[in-house]
Amino acid sequence: MSGAFVRATALASALGPELGAATGRLLGEPCAPQTLMGWPYRAIPVEDSDWRRRAQTIARSVAAALRRSAGLPAGHWAGLPCLVGSSSFSIGASESEYPAVELPDAFCRTLAQCFGAGGPVIAMNTACTSGLSALQAALDLIEEGAFSDVLVLGAEFSNRLTVAGFAGLELLSPTRARPCDRERDGMVLGEALGAVLVSAAPAEWRVSALAAGVDAASVTGPAPGGEAMAATMRSAMDQARWQPGHVDLIKLQAAGSPLSDLAEARAVRALFTPPPKLASLKGAIGHTLGASGPAELALLLGALARGRVPPTWGYEVYDAEIGLAPSDGAAGEVRRVLFNLSGFGGSVMTLALERAG
Amino acid sequence: MLLLAPTLVNLAPAELADAVRTRFGSELRRLGAFTQLCQVGAQACIEASGTGGRLGVLLATEHGALTATRAALDDGPRRGEPTMPYTFIATQTNLAGALLARRSHDVARAACLYLEAQDWPWLLRIARSWLAQCERVAVGWVEEAAQGEPHRSHWCIFVREAAAPAIHCAPAGAGTAATTGDWIARVAAWRNAPGGPLELRGSGQGWRFTSHQSSA
Numbered sequence: 001m002s003g004a005f006v007r008a009t010a011l012a013s014a015l016g017p018e019l020g021a022a023t024g025r026l027l028g029e030p031c032a033p034q035t036l037m038g039w040p041y042r043a044i045p046v047e048d049s050d051w052r053r054r055a056q057t058i059a060r061s062v063a064a065a066l067r068r069s070a071g072l073p074a075g076h077w078a079g080l081p082c083l084v085g086s087s088s089f090s091i092g093a094s095e096s097e098y099p100a101v102e103l104p105d106a107f108c109r110t111l112a113q114c115f116g117a118g119g120p121v122i123a124m125n126t127a128c129t130s131g132l133s134a135l136q137a138a139l140d141l142i143e144e145g146a147f148s149d150v151l152v153l154g155a156e157f158s159n160r161l162t163v164a165g166f167a168g169l170e171l172l173s174p175t176r177a178r179p180c181d182r183e184r185d186g187m188v189l190g191e192a193l194g195a196v197l198v199s200a201a202p203a204e205w206r207v208s209a210l211a212a213g214v215d216a217a218s219v220t221g222p223a224p225g226g227e228a229m230a231a232t233m234r235s236a237m238d239q240a241r242w243q244p245g246h247v248d249l250i251k252l253q254a255a256g257s258p259l260s261d262l263a264e265a266r267a268v269r270a271l272f273t274p275p276p277k278l279a280s281l282k283g284a285i286g287h288t289l290g291a292s293g294p295a296e297l298a299l300l301l302g303a304l305a306r307g308r309v310p311p312t313w314g315y316e317v318y319d320a321e322i323g324l325a326p327s328d329g330a331a332g333e334v335r336r337v338l339f340n341l342s343g344f345g346g347s348v349m350t351l352a353l354e355r356a357g
Numbered sequence: 358m359l360l361l362a363p364t365l366v367n368l369a370p371a372e373l374a375d376a377v378r379t380r381f382g383s384e385l386r387r388l389g390a391f392t393q394l395c396q397v398g399a400q401a402c403i404e405a406s407g408t409g410g411r412l413g414v415l416l417a418t419e420h421g422a423l424t425a426t427r428a429a430l431d432d433g434p435r436r437g438e439p440t441m442p443y444t445f446i447a448t449q450t451n452l453a454g455a456l457l458a459r460r461s462h463d464v465a466r467a468a469c470l471y472l473e474a475q476d477w478p479w480l481l482r483i484a485r486s487w488l489a490q491c492e493r494v495a496v497g498w499v500e501e502a503a504q505g506e507p508h509r510s511h512w513c514i515f516v517r518e519a520a521a522p523a524i525h526c527a528p529a530g531a532g533t534a535a536t537t538g539d540w541i542a543r544v545a546a547w548r549n550a551p552g553g554p555l556e557l558r559g560s561g562q563g564w565r566f567t568s569h570q571s572s573a
Contacts, residue, residue, distance in 0.1 A: 087451075089471075091426070098430045103420060104471035120561065122479055123471035125421075127451045133468050140486035161429055165448075212466040216458035219448075344448055346455035347467065 004142045004207045005356065007149065007199035009298035010066035012058045013192040013285040014042035018065060023302035026284050027329055030313040032176065033188050033286065037163045039172050042190030042286030044158075051093045055157050058193055059114035066115065066195045072149065081119040082112035082151045083137050085130030087290035087343075089123070092159030108155075115195070117151045128343025129212075130154065131194060131293025132351060136210050138198045148201065154194040154294035162289070163189060169220060177256035177287070179280035179312055180265065180326050182319035187255040190286020194294030202356055205301060208336075209239035209352040216346050221260055226267030228348045229253075233271055233338055236350040242336060247276045249309060251300050251339040252326065254280040255287045256314060264340065265322040277334070278326040283313030293341055297351070300339070307331050358485050359516050359523040359569055363545035364402035366394075366510040370502045373397070388456075390508070391422035391449040395499050396456055398510025402495060403462065406514040407521065410492030414454040414467035417480055417498050417537055421471060422449035424501055453497075465491050474536040478562035481526060484515045492516065498537055511541040522570055524548060529565035532556030 014033070015022035025031075033040040046061075048054035067077070090107035094100065108123040126133040131154025138150035166172050166189060173186035198207065213235065215228035222229060237244065250268060254261045268275055281296045282288075288295050303310040311329030318325055339351035368376055370390070376397050377385050385393050395416060403412075454467020466487065472479065477498075484494040497512040516523070524544065535543055535557040544566055547555040555566040 091430075094426075094430060099427070101423065101426060101430070105419065105473050108471070120476070120479070122476070125451055125469045125471065126467065127448065137483060137486075140483065144482070144486065146482075165429075214454045214458050214464040214467055216455045216464070219452055219455050343451075345451035345467070346458065347451070 003200060004139050004198050005201065005203035006196060006205040006207065006301065007201065007203045008066055008070035008197040009301055010062045010069060010195045011192065011295055011298035012044050012062050013288070013295055014044060014190050015285055017044060017046055017058060017061050019298055019302050023299065023306065026299060026303060026310060027306065027308055030284070036158065037160055039163055039167060040176055040188045041163065042188060044191050051096060056110070056114055059111050062193050062195050063115040066197060070197045076149065077116040078118040080117040080149060080151050081141060081147055082115065082117040082121045082153065083124060083134035084108040084111055084121065084153045084155055085124050085134035085290045085293060086155045087125060087127050087130055088156060088159055088162050091161050092157050095160055111153055111155060115151060125290065126343065126347040127345050128289050128292060129341045129347040129349045130290030132210065132341050132349045135196065135198065135293060136212065139207060139210060142198060142200050149197060149199045152196045152198055152294055154192065154291035156191050156289045156291035158191045171257060173256055176314055177283045178314035179252065179254035179256045179283050180261055180319065180322050180324055181315045182317040184256040184258055184261060187257055187282065187287045190288045192285055192288035192291040192295035194291050194298050196294045196297055204356060206354050206356045207351065208354045209236045211235035211239060211350045213348040214346045215342065215348050219346060220344055222263040222342055224259065224263055226263035229264055229267035229340065229342060230270045232348045232350045233267065233340065236338060236352040240352040240354070242352065244272050246336050247272065247338050248334040249277040249279065249337045251296060251337060252278055252280040253340040253342050255282040262322060265324050269323055275324055277309050277332060278324055279310045280312045280326055281310055283315065297339065304334050309334060358488065358526045359519045360526050360544065360566065361408065361514040361516060361519060361523050362402050362406035363513040363541050363548060364398060364405055364511065365542055365545055366398040366401060368508040370508060373508060389422055389425045389449045391425065391499065391501055392452050392456065394501065394508050394510045395453040395497065398499065398512045399453060399457060399495055399497055400460065402512035402514060408493045408514055408516060410463065411465040412457070412462050413465055413487040413491035413494035414457055415480060415484055415487065415494055415496045416450065416453050416469045417472045418450060418469065418500060419472060419474065419537065420500055425449055472537045474538060475560040477535065477537040477540050478559040478564060481564055488515060488517050498541060500538065513541055513544065525567045525569035527565050529556050529563040532558040532563040534558060
């Protein structure tokens, strides 16, 4: 069991550049996505034609919110490590600056500077699980006693290359994301900057475990039976010393993809009878790829702090093959959460969170 | 923590296809050069180590699949056309684990780190943490050919215990400055002509390498 806690979170997403207001919007009426290159897209509502200036504006806004929430002494930030998960880094800037291409590490150092984090910076990529991979490295640093606090960022900013790539693979919905819905027809991409300050000092939510696995069935999707996802959820529960009946809520990976949602549903049904409460956040903020770990974690904890299970935007019609019905946003007591992510390259991760005390 | 089989694969770009066929018996179709380079080096290292069991795959690079990224930026989005698979969202750097798993390795976890030259000690720290859940961790450094340098795919295996002679690794306070791109090569050269301990340092941390005879 981990000895690390979530000390503070902050988020900029399609629901807004500030987490409190974004949580309120999440719990309100769903709204339609914007578009990028003709595809539905969940963009952060910050306007600036200069990609770098916009990214830094967003980063400074998230940083200010995180620093207020964290309450760390100002001098503590000077030595704080910053671990960044992303799949596209600053490729959006390279689209306009080409042939100049900024290396990922350099962009991550810029992000760290926006937060005032002056310690080591590590850029990590495991595609859509990148943010959780960064969180895992942070837990390792805290576990070995090297640091008492570590900043974890999940960063994914608007770019045409990613949209073109997913469009080429025919993975995008032409309308909206409908996770677990019978009519689901693909994902909607989104951008986000999620920030999580992980700490050895006790806080409301303990990171009880973070399990990782590899699904080698295909480099672009899970095995149809969801075996690797089930094994990873099982591993997280084992590490946390939980039984399936202990789990109150599963934050699903589900993005609205016909096959991937079904594979995850099979994994959930294989482990949980009956299933606990379920929620997907990708209908609301889009699939934010490498940012989705910190971004969805911030939003999830924001909703739970208001005593609500996050609603699954886009879910309307029960699918008998899926066999699961995600939350409609009702109030509910949640003490233990499993948090699933999976991505290209077969990376599968499950985070186990527990209310401390 | 013990280090096994430091393995250096350096290839001219024109040699990559032959190296792939020699290693795997066929082409690796639909995979980019960076991914193929990862596979050739990692597989050679794993075979040389003679190890088995749950495997972590930890890959470092400074540039990543820059050739494919440039090609994608050159072609697709500018014309509003779909981009070919494996040329976007850093996918090539992220395939090593799944592709090794397809070669019957029991891959438990995998990650790619973009590291500056002096930051290589992070690889050893992370590998050491991964050994809590993996029986072995393959650590690699992969760069495509550029500026007169060949393709480079350098790998080693970390384990907690070894039945064969190995290299013991432990944090140290000082040492010769090494880089992400040369520390495995330095360890390989030292292993072939061992004298006293090899001490290397990067940003914030040094590591000491000494010969380790198996107690098995």
